[in-house]
Amino acid sequence: MTRQLSLNIKLGDSSSFENFLAASNREVTEQLTQTVQSLCQQQLPKERVLFLWGSAGTGKTHLLQAACRSAQEVGHTAPVYVPLKEAARLSPAILEELERVALVCVDDVDRISGDPRWERALFQLCERSRSSNNVLIFSASAGPGHLGLELPDLATRLGWGLVYQLRLLGDAERLSAICLRAQNRGLDMTEEVARYVLRRFPRDMHSLFELLERIDSASLASQRRITIPLIRSLE
Numbered sequence: 001m002t003r004q005l006s007l008n009i010k011l012g013d014s015s016s017f018e019n020f021l022a023a024s025n026r027e028v029t030e031q032l033t034q035t036v037q038s039l040c041q042q043q044l045p046k047e048r049v050l051f052l053w054g055s056a057g058t059g060k061t062h063l064l065q066a067a068c069r070s071a072q073e074v075g076h077t078a079p080v081y082v083p084l085k086e087a088a089r090l091s092p093a094i095l096e097e098l099e100r101v102a103l104v105c106v107d108d109v110d111r112i113s114g115d116p117r118w119e120r121a122l123f124q125l126c127e128r129s130r131s132s133n134n135v136l137i138f139s140a141s142a143g144p145g146h147l148g149l150e151l152p153d154l155a156t157r158l159g160w161g162l163v164y165q166l167r168l169l170g171d172a173e174r175l176s177a178i179c180l181r182a183q184n185r186g187l188d189m190t191e192e193v194a195r196y197v198l199r200r201f202p203r204d205m206h207s208l209f210e211l212l213e214r215i216d217s218a219s220l221a222s223q224r225r226i227t228i229p230l231i232r233s234l235e
Contacts, residue, residue: 014209015065019184021169021177025059028052028164032067035135039102040074044133049126049161052139057204058166060139064105067137071103079103084111084118092121099128102135109140109158110147119151126157169205174198177205181212182226187219189226196228200235 022029031050038045052060061083068079080101082094085108098104104125112118129136140147144159169177175194182189201211214234219226 014181014184015062016069017063017066019181020059020062020066021173021180023169023173023176024167025164028166029063031162031164032063032137033070035137036067036070036074036103039071039135045135047161048129048133048135049158050135050137051144051158051161051163052137052166053141053143053163054166055141055168057206058168059205060166061107063166064107064137064139067103068105079105082106084108087112087115087118092117095121095125098125099132099134102133103137104129104134105137105139107139109138110142113148114150116150119149119154123151123154123157126154126160171198174203174205174208178208178212181209185212185216187212187216187226189215193226193228193231196231200231 017029017033020029031047035045035047035050052063054060065081068081071079078101080098080103082090082105084090084106106122109122112122126136138158143163143165144155147155147158149155175191175198178194178197179189179191182194197208197211201208211234215226215231218224218230218234222230224230
């Protein structure tokens with residue numbers, strides 16, 4: 001059993017590289033894919049620390065979970081995903097010995113800014129990983145130097161490797177992302193219906209993807225095609 005499973009943290013069913021519309025974030029998705037491939041081939045990636053930052057809805061959590069899922073599916077590594085948005089129910093001790101794990105993804109680092117126990121534990125993990133052969137992938141709402149960390153050396157460690165800012169999708173890209181997600185869920189959604197969804201519902205990707213799940217359930221329950229009248233019934 002991997003440490004990830006012992007934390008009782010489940011990866012999102014839709015979190016995969018194939019289910020992510022890269023658009024202007026193509027460079028980071030390609031880098032993550034290459035990094036995971038290297039690990040699965042038991043090769044040491046050139047860059048072993050990656051830091052992703054951006055506003056809500058840019059896909060940070062999706063990409064970290066996609067990296068873990070990809071490594072899991074190949075089966076050569078046992079990744080660990082740590083969601084620091086749940087830091088209140090977790091202990092900094094979960095970071096101990098993670099330098100022994102090939103791939104560690106730490107999400108929402110900004111959630112522990114100002115907490116000396118978590119900051120110290122994260123710094124120590126970075127230090128131990130320097131002499132290890134594992135890969136650390138972090139995410140946050142801002143770059144390493146703008147997180148309000150009380151431990152300056154931690155900001156330095158987080159920015160050791162590659163730092164990527166994730167960009168929000170434009171309207172046309174949102175439309176493509178909805179259609180891609182619907183297609184991958186096996187949903188028959190026309191572009192007309194997708195445009196209606198964009199006009200009538202919150203436009204952040206998290207809300208839109210949650211809506212797709214509701215549409216899928218409503219379509220199955222009513223045995224109806226996905227049409228604008230069906231969407232209206234969910235408003």
